[in-house]
Amino acid sequence: MTDYILEMENITKEFSGVKALDDVSFKVKRGEIHALCGENGAGKSTLMKVLSGVYPYGDYTGNIFLDGEESKFKDIRDSEKKGIVIIHQELALIPYLSIAENIFLGNEIKKYNIVDFDQTFERAQILLKLVGLSENPGTLVTNIGVGKQQLVEIAKAISKEVRLLILDEPTAALNEDDSANLLKLLLQFKAQGITCIIISHKLNEIMEVADSVTILRDGKTIETIKKDSGELTENRIIKGMVGRDLENRYPDYEPSIGEKYFEVNNWNVYHPVHQDRKIIDDASFYIRKGEIIGIAGLMGAGRTELAMSIFGKSYGSKISGTIKKEGKVLHLSNVKQAIDNGLAYATEDRKGNGLVLIEDINQNISMASLNKLSKATVINENDEITKSEYYKEKMRIKSNNIFQKVGSLSGGNQQKVVLAKWMLAEPDILFLDEPTRGIDVGAKYDIYTIIQEMAKAGKGICVISSELPEILGICDRIYTMNEGKITREILKKDADQEILMESMTNKAGV
Numbered sequence: 325m326t327d328y329i330l331e332m333e334n335i336t337k338e339f340s341g342v343k344a345l346d347d348v349s350f351k352v353k354r355g356e357i358h359a360l361c362g363e364n365g366a367g368k369s370t371l372m373k374v375l376s377g378v379y380p381y382g383d384y385t386g387n388i389f390l391d392g393e394e395s396k397f398k399d400i401r402d403s404e405k406k407g408i409v410i411i412h413q414e415l416a417l418i419p420y421l422s423i424a425e426n427i428f429l430g431n432e433i434k435k436y437n438i439v440d441f442d443q444t445f446e447r448a449q450i451l452l453k454l455v456g457l458s459e460n461p462g463t464l465v466t467n468i469g470v471g472k473q474q475l476v477e478i479a480k481a482i483s484k485e486v487r488l489l490i491l492d493e494p495t496a497a498l499n500e501d502d503s504a505n506l507l508k509l510l511l512q513f514k515a516q517g518i519t520c521i522i523i524s525h526k527l528n529e530i531m532e533v534a535d536s537v538t539i540l541r542d543g544k545t546i547e548t549i550k551k552d553s554g555e556l557t558e559n560r561i562i563k564g565m566v567g568r569d570l571e572n573r574y575p576d577y578e579p580s581i582g583e584k585y586f587e588v589n590n591w592n593v594y595h596p597v598h599q600d601r602k603i604i605d606d607a608s609f610y611i612r613k614g615e616i617i618g619i620a621g622l623m624g625a626g627r628t629e630l631a632m633s634i635f636g637k638s639y640g641s642k643i644s645g646t647i648k649k650e651g652k653v654l655h656l657s658n659v660k661q662a663i664d665n666g667l668a669y670a671t672e673d674r675k676g677n678g679l680v681l682i683e684d685i686n687q688n689i690s691m692a693s694l695n696k697l698s699k700a701t702v703i704n705e706n707d708e709i710t711k712s713e714y715y716k717e718k719m720r721i722k723s724n725n726i727f728q729k730v731g732s733l734s735g736g737n738q739q740k741v742v743l744a745k746w747m748l749a750e751p752d753i754l755f756l757d758e759p760t761r762g763i764d765v766g767a768k769y770d771i772y773t774i775i776q777e778m779a780k781a782g783k784g785i786c787v788i789s790s791e792l793p794e795i796l797g798i799c800d801r802i803y804t805m806n807e808g809k810i811t812r813e814i815l816k817k818d819a820d821q822e823i824l825m826e827s828m829t830n831k832a833g834v
């Protein structure tokens with residue numbers, strides 16, 4: 325038998341005449357962790373969809389061999405029968421089913437042809453434990469955050485007979501601790517003989533677990549680097565991805581910070597359903613003109629809930645506290661009022677809240693600015709198109725044109741559309757929730773530059789991020805949160821990862 329569990333040869337896949345994959349070859353050794361790297365839109369997810377039968381045989385050209393035997397999958401079920409399980413970049417759980425039901429969806433455990441819920445819950449509990457989740461299996465998926473949903477997806481994957489596990493950006497939504505756990509889990513899987521293909525933009529994680537790395541650029545294979553060659557470094561991967569050396573990860577920047585601009589005081593928020601649960605506890609913070617503040621915290625610390633409750637009460641119940649802009653109290657009871665008062669919130673959940681996937685790039689970008697683009701309720705479509713073209717160019721959104729549906733864009737390019745939408749709205753105060761999730765290193769740099777340009781123009785910016793290096797790299801001042809409370813305020817010059825981590829886990833603050 326060959327050493328390779330998988331050999332993909334000369335794979336070409338087109339979407340309406342545009343080649344997303346152009347003669348790609350990709351070989352994975354049995355039992356290894358093999359990373360797939362490349363810029364947003366390079367073709368990574370498409371290659372994995374070809375492999376797992378999402379794009380069936382006949383939809384692409386080229387050959388796929390599993391254990392040396394040619395495979396022609398008709399659909400996902402077909403590839404699952406051979407032990408290939410894919411966890412997609414965009415999570416696909418059903419929000420109003422329980423965790424347990426989601427895990428066994430399509431593979432229900434039955435007794436006398438009826439779903440055996442006792443067994444379902446029992447087995448779900450075991451699987452959840454394996455992935456490090458202490459949630460009750462009966463909890464609805466809608467009530468857990470994206471990070472935990474990712475772990476549920478993994479529990480679902482290992483409930484099947486998996487030999488080749490494909491994870492498309494599994495840690496994009498996870499914070500550092502949870503990511504570390506997940507990577508440990510992958511190493512455990514490897515010890516059990518499961519082969520893994522992992523796609524990630526977090527190169528440090530790849531360096532940690534991968535035995536080999538294959539780099540794609542513009543739909544073509546650039547090279548495969550093996551760890552034992554001694555040549556695998558982050559810089560080498562970046563060079564392969566972008567085609568040149570990238571000197572710095574963060575742009576050089578001199579902030580020019582002005583007066584206090586936006587202020588939130590004694591902010592309290594309760595859970596939208598369980599109204600006795602306090603989610604945000606007496607939070608106070610401010611942003612000055614031209615300032616980029618950061619909010620650091622672990623998953624569940626309440627960062628997103630804080631931003632959303634401020635943004636026109638789009639989260640929570642029994643909200644109290646004051647919001648002031650330029651010293652004037654604002655009463656924001658809905659999103660429209662928030663936008664009208666110059667606020668913007670770019671969501672961490674682009675697929676659920678940030679985009680209308682069945683609409684095109686043009687309409688998604690203009691969505692929060694229709695007032696500005698209209699006269700007497702008629703949209704000036706030329707203006708709309710010009711603006712969308714401008715942002716497509718500026719943010720380097722990779723697509724055929726602005727009339728491509730956002731649902732068909734690569735994950736990272738979808739994220740850029742979310743950001744473009746809020747840039748066009750020209751807000752004064754911008755909350756960016758995980759703005760670079762799933763974005764490649766080169767494009768991250770572009771986004772940091774744009775954030776800094778906005779700050780330079782006198783706006784107030786708040787970045788929520790789970791990546792501490794990012795918070796330290798671009799924020800002027802940082803707040804840490806823990807269990808709904810703001811635990812500390814630190815200037816960039818006084819902060820490092822350890823100090824942040826300490827205040828993110830220490831409730832009382834320092």
Ligand SMILES: Nc1ncnc2c1ncn2[C@@H]1O[C@H](COP(=O)(O)OP(=O)(O)OP(=O)(O)O)[C@@H](O)[C@H]1O
Pocket residue numbers: 339340344362363364365366367368369370371413722723724732733734735736737762764
């Ligand atoms: N259904 C589709 N219709 C049209 N074009 C598509 C479709 N799916 C993917 N594409 C295009 O194929 C290219 C490759 O996309 P793919 O999703 O594979 O990129 P990726 O490497 O996974 O990027 P990311 O890191 O952003 O997730 C992109 O230019 C994308 O716009």
Ligand SMILES: [Mg+2]
Pocket residue numbers: 368369370413492734735736
């Ligand atoms: Mg992708």
